[in-house]
Amino acid sequence: MSRPEAVVFDIGNVLIQWQPERFYDTIMAPADRVRMFAEIDLHAMNEAVDAGAPFRDTIYDWAARHPEWTDKIRLWHDNWLDMASPAIPQSVRLLRALKARGVPVFALTNFGDDTFAHAAPHYPFLAEFDRLYVSGRLKVTKPDPRIYAIVEEDCGIAPDRLLFADDRAENIEAAQRRGWQVHHFDGPAGFAARLVALGLLNEKEAS
Template sequence: MTIKAVVFDIGNVLVEWYPERPFDRILGEARRKELFAQIDFDTMNLESDRGIPMAEGLERLVDAHPEHAAEIRLWGVHWLEMLAPDLPHSAKLLRALRAKGMPVYALSNFGDMTFAMAEERYPILKEFDKRFVSARMGVIKPDPAIYQMLEEGVDEAPEALLFIDDRAENIDAAQARGWHGHLFETEQGLADRLMAEGLLTEAEAAP
């Protein structure tokens, strides 16, 4: 089936996501590695993506590790520094698709409050035709339910969707439903895929 819509992840596709950055800057890489080995930031972040406010999750970590309270709270204070920089060629590709009349959707594991912060920093996040944000849906990738919810929300067959994500397990889950998938590694790689699918010309896909 012809691709009728393109679905973008956000972190590491449109904007770099690197939580270690502010901790390395403030604490140094060695101390950051020690801290991340002791504190389960990953689970806290996933819970935020499911809809639990980040501030609540961080305070749970503080309660569990009061001796690291100041370091744990760096996550909230410097969150926007983790989501940087933007990937301008990816944004150009998204805009080129929309300019040709191709519907473009977001499907991202993201907290509610943090997504609001992100869209104010990066206006490209407001340019989707529809946005499917995990915290607002109550489910995260790669749960099959989140893909089904998007299908129903855009009224497209799975085979009509091309999904771009930086995590193989998320692509695998989408492809299991019949979606086309592109594992994002570089902006040029994405441009090449869009050209190969006939969605953009070489000039339209140029940086």
């Protein structure tokens, strides 16, 4: 397998924890949270934002359509940073170690344009990517093949020289079908080991 020329990071659950259910379990009875998520496809609501829909208007519109849960759904907007937290420290160190080595680092993320702008001041490393591919800006989300094609065309690197880390199997499978090297992220330790095995970092840099 060829040595990657660039490393492509997903953001949610790779660099920043994204666990809406966990947040709601802290502010309501878990049984009520389970019922709310069963009755309302809140992840579909979020996917609309990731695809380019306006953040506040989308959340508040869904909230208005579900009077029993209106106040709770609005928290998806009003307390969004409590859901998108904390950062995953070792993953951030890996990003910075790759940059220090001169390895180009890209982000390919399902993220709303508004929510990314909201997150950026709180997570300075989001400004450290060499190239940034945000679904809400591109109006297309993973695992649609078009978003991977956009990356390939923009960066000019052959697919087999891109290493992509994502926590969702369907996203890495879509990249793999295009010839990308992939890593199914289930924690920073495994990704660190992969980067060492590929010769992109040494063990000290990856620790």
